[in-house]
C-alpha cells in the first residue's frame with residue numbers, strides 16, 4: 001500500500017543526513033495522501049544508514065498505525081495535528097538541526113535580515129512558546145501540534161513554511177515531503193546566517209519591507225502574503 005509515497009518519504013528522510021540536518025536519529029519526515037486520508041512517516045529510532053523504503057510506517061488520520069513493522073516516529077502526533085490544520089500541506093519535517101534549534105532554545109524568532117530568507121519565508125520565522133507543565137505532562141507531541149496550529153490560525157502557513165518550538169526545535173512543511181525538506185534546509189541556513197549577522201553587528205535591523213516584498217512576491221506571486229498588508 002502507498003508504495004510510491006513510501007519511496008518518496010524514504011527519499012526525503014535520506015536528505016536529512018545528506019544536508020547535515022540530523023545527528024543520529026534526531027529527525028523525521030512524513031508525507032500525506034489526502035485522497036486516501038493516510039500519511040507515511042519515518043519509523044522511530046531507526047538509523048538512517050539502516051533505513052529502507054519498506055520501513056516507512058503508514059498512519060491514518062486518527063493516529064492509528066495501518067501498516068509497518070516498526071513504531072512510527074515519536075513526533076507522529078505533531079505531524080498529524082499539522083496535517084489537520086494545514087490542508088494544503090503535503091509533507092512535514094522535524095529535526096534538531098543545530099542553528100535553528102539554537103534559536104528555538106533561545107526562545108527567539110528569526111528576523112528576515114536578507115533576500116535569502118525573503119525568497120522563501122515572508123517575514124520573521126516565529127518561535128512559539130514552550131508548552132505548559134500540563135501540556136508537557138499530557139499529550140506532549142499532540143499539544144506541540146495544536147500549539148503550532150493555533151499560532152497559524154489567522155496566518156498564512158504557506159508564506160512562512162516553518163516554525164520554532166521554544167526549548168524543542170524546528171518544524172517545516174511544504175506541498176510534499178521533498179519541498180518540506182527543502183524548506184528545512186533553508187531554515188537551517190538562514191538561522192546560521194542570522195546568528196552570525198547579529199554577532200557581526202548587534203544592532204542589525206531586519207531587511208527593508210520593500211526588499212522582503214520584492215523577493216518573496218517574485219518567487220511566490222502576489223496571491224501569497226503574510227497577514228494583512
Ligand SMILES: O=C(CO)[C@@H](O)[C@H](O)COP(=O)(O)O
Nearest residue numbers: 025026027028044045073074
Ligand atoms: O524531538 C525528539 C526527541 O526530543 C524527536 O524528534 C527525536 O529526535 C526523533 O524521534 P523519532 O522520530 O526517532 O521517534
